[in-house]
Amino acid sequence: xxxxxxxxxxLFCISSVTAYxxxxxxxxxxxxxxKLSYDTVYEIDIENERExxxxxxxxxxxxxxKKMETNGYNEFQYAISMSDExxxxxxxxxxxxxxxxxxxxxxxxxxxGTSLNATYIKHxxxxxxxxxxxxxxxxxxxxxxxxxxxxxxxxQEKLYGKQVNLFTNEIGDTNYHEFRVYATTDKCELKxxxxxLVTTEDKYxxxxxxxxxxxxxxxxxxxxxxxxxxxxITDENLCNKIExxxxxxxxxxxxxxxxxxxxxxxxxxxxxxxFIIFPLAVFVLFLILAKRSKGYYKKVFRTIYISAIITLxxxxxxxxxL
Amino acid sequence: MLRKLLKYDFASxxxxxxxxxxxxxxxxxxxxxxxxVLNVGRNLPTVVDxxxxxxxxxxxxxxxxxxxxxxxxxxxxxxxxxxTDEGYLTFTxxxxxxxxxxxxxxxxxxxxxxxxxxxxxxxxxxxAIGLPDQIFDINNYEFLIEAFGELVKHTGWYLPVYIxxxxxxxxxxxxxxxxxxxxxxxxxxxxxxxSRVITAIAIYYGVNCxxxxxxxxxxxxxxxxxxxxxxxxxxSMLKWVLIIVLLCAIVFCFMxxxxxxxxxxxxxxxxxxxx
Numbered sequence: 001x002x003x004x005x006x007x008x009x010x011l012f013c014i015s016s017v018t019a020y021x022x023x024x025x026x027x028x029x030x031x032x033x034x035k036l037s038y039d040t041v042y043e044i045d046i047e048n049e050r051e052x053x054x055x056x057x058x059x060x061x062x063x064x065x066k067k068m069e070t071n072g073y074n075e076f077q078y079a080i081s082m083s084d085e086x087x088x089x090x091x092x093x094x095x096x097x098x099x100x101x102x103x104x105x106x107x108x109x110x111x112x113g114t115s116l117n118a119t120y121i122k123h124x125x126x127x128x129x130x131x132x133x134x135x136x137x138x139x140x141x142x143x144x145x146x147x148x149x150x151x152x153x154x155x156q157e158k159l160y161g162k163q164v165n166l167f168t169n170e171i172g173d174t175n176y177h178e179f180r181v182y183a184t185t186d187k188c189e190l191k192x193x194x195x196x197l198v199t200t201e202d203k204y205x206x207x208x209x210x211x212x213x214x215x216x217x218x219x220x221x222x223x224x225x226x227x228x229x230x231x232x233i234t235d236e237n238l239c240n241k242i243e244x245x246x247x248x249x250x251x252x253x254x255x256x257x258x259x260x261x262x263x264x265x266x267x268x269x270x271x272x273x274x275f276i277i278f279p280l281a282v283f284v285l286f287l288i289l290a291k292r293s294k295g296y297y298k299k300v301f302r303t304i305y306i307s308a309i310i311t312l313x314x315x316x317x318x319x320x321x322l
Numbered sequence: 323m324l325r326k327l328l329k330y331d332f333a334s335x336x337x338x339x340x341x342x343x344x345x346x347x348x349x350x351x352x353x354x355x356x357x358x359v360l361n362v363g364r365n366l367p368t369v370v371d372x373x374x375x376x377x378x379x380x381x382x383x384x385x386x387x388x389x390x391x392x393x394x395x396x397x398x399x400x401x402x403x404x405x406t407d408e409g410y411l412t413f414t415x416x417x418x419x420x421x422x423x424x425x426x427x428x429x430x431x432x433x434x435x436x437x438x439x440x441x442x443x444x445x446x447x448x449x450a451i452g453l454p455d456q457i458f459d460i461n462n463y464e465f466l467i468e469a470f471g472e473l474v475k476h477t478g479w480y481l482p483v484y485i486x487x488x489x490x491x492x493x494x495x496x497x498x499x500x501x502x503x504x505x506x507x508x509x510x511x512x513x514x515x516x517s518r519v520i521t522a523i524a525i526y527y528g529v530n531c532x533x534x535x536x537x538x539x540x541x542x543x544x545x546x547x548x549x550x551x552x553x554x555x556x557x558s559m560l561k562w563v564l565i566i567v568l569l570c571a572i573v574f575c576f577m578x579x580x581x582x583x584x585x586x587x588x589x590x591x592x593x594x595x596x597x
Contacts, residue, residue: 267547270540275574282577296420300584307577314570321563322551 016300099120102188121190128185132192135210137183138200142197144179144245151244154238156183159206161234166198166205166221174200178222181206196220198230204242205230275315283308323417327425327450331403335395335433342395343440346388350444353381357452385444392437396430400504405511405518419590423504423583430500431493432538487568489576494575501582502529 036130048069092105104120121129131137159181177199182191195212198205202298209220222228233239283305339544356378360371404422410424422523463542474481503526510522549569552560 131406183343222589263543264547267543271544271548274540275542275570279574284582295588296418297584300580300587304577304580304584307573307580311573311577314566318563318566318570321559321566322557 017275100189102190125188128187129190132183132185132190140181140183142181143177150245158235158238160231160232162232164230164232166228166230174201187233199246204233204239207232278312279308324421324425327421328428329397329416331429339392339395342388342391346385346444349381349384350448353378353448354451361452367369385441389437389441392433396433397503400426401507417585418584423587467507483565487572491572494579498575498579501579501586505582508586512589512593
């Protein structure tokens with residue numbers, strides 16, 4: 001018993017120490033260089049600058065603009081300007097870096113319990129970023145939700161077909177879907193949301209947030225507007241590709257199975273075994289047993305095979321109905 | 323004779339059960355008080371808040387454990403009354419094996435039902451004491467009334483049928499679980515003389531794993547296909563088909579329950595040897 005208790009205590013201590021040792025280490029105060037290490041990322045030495053950060057020798061500029069997204073590590077929020085006053089108040093800093101090292105997200109924790117989030121972009125990518133958030137983008141992608149990682153690369157010019165006014169109450173009565181359109185760059189994983197692809201039963205529309213003059217919003221919701229300026233996509237090639245992606249969107253089982261009838265085949269086999277073969281086997285077995293038995297057993301066996309035959313009848317009725 | 327068997331079975335279980343029920347009710351009062359303390363937002367010391375939170379968690383665990391305790395009392399009664407020295411007396415009584423078995427089944431179902439009701443009452447008490455404004459404010463139940471109204475609007479006169487079928491299916495499901503446990507205890511008593519309880523638990527765990535696998539495969543592969551087919555039907559046809567689907571499930575469950583019952587009966591009748 002004592003040995004068992006000692007073993008449990010030892011295991012507890014080892015696991016506690018291991019958990020502590022492998023946890024991300026909080027940064028030190030602003031006067032000391034901060035070290036942050038994760039299992040899969042890097043050791044980063046930070047020198048805190050007013051307008052930017054040095055990370056592993058690279059300079060990251062503070063940027064202040066629309067919300068950006070990256071496929072890597074973190075989502076980013078609106079950035080603000082740094083000041084000496086901020087540096088004075090900061091107790092410690094938490095840092096996260098995107099997987100392609102393009103963007104660093106910093107959370108400054110103050111002594112009074114509040115915190116501030118700031119985002120820095122690698123200096124060499126600032127121009128690329130400006131291009132993405134302006135209207136100078138050329139290449140982008142449409143993001144379909146399922147299967148995962150299903151994006152359709154597009155060119156900006158193909159999205160602007162015939163200009164139309166979408167009445168959202170009319171769209172809402174149809175079987176419509178929305179997919180986000182992003183401007184992308186091949187220099188890093190940054191992308192900027194530029195608009196929404198709206199698919200109805202027979203047409204595809206692109207809503208450009210800027211051209212539609214939608215104002216500021218955190219999350220675009222078509223229902224918030226009664227009428228929206230949009231562009232009907234007329235490029236046949238793009239329409240065909242969108243249609244293929246949408247069909248994949250509906251037919252895929254969350255990426256688990258290929259669309260080759262595998263699921264249908266397995267389900268038919270299982271249903272047949274459970275609701276036809278099994279009751280049939282039970283019926284035959286207990287019919288024979290009932291013939292050979294007497295007394296209480298005979299009654300119970302009869303109940304079973306009658307239940308089995310009723311199940312079979314109901315399954316046949318369902319089969320004929322469906 | 324069934325009545326006498328039931329009388330002694332209930333007496334045996336309920337002499338401890340009522341203590342557990344009373345304790346559960348007491349815990350619900352305590353939990354309600356803790357919710358009140360945590361909810362009111364007075365500037366109480368952290369120690370008081372922390373203690374209230376811990377007591378609340380322990381009370382809720384205790385209330386949930388009450389149902390498990392009730393079931394354990396039933397299974398202990400089943401095991402002791404049939405497979406220990408007491409079993410010698412039980413099987414010499416002038417009663418049929420089916421009556422002994424029926425008595426245990428009725429005991430388990432009634433105990434489970436009453437325990438479930440007590441637990442619901444305890445939870446209601448807990449929230450009635452802890453959050454009286456929310457519980458007794460009829461406006462908070464508007465969404466339920468609206469949802470029920472929508473359900474009635476879509477199902478019409480079929481709703482009572484669905485409810486009855488659902489209840490019957492639920493009862494059969496519970497019955498199946500109880501019969502399965504009884505069968506595992508009986509089977510363990512047949513195959514081993516020592517460590518019958520552990521063997522019974524192991525057998526039940528094994529059977530449960532297999533059944534869970536089958537149910538998961540059915541859920542993963544069959545249910546989406548069935549729903550897809552049902553979605554293609556017209557609304558009037560769909561209502562009838564749902565009735566048939568539920569009826570089919572009821573008959574299938576009933577067949578499985580009777581099969582388990584006859585297996586249990588056969589083991590007790592032909593195979594059991596308490597010597």
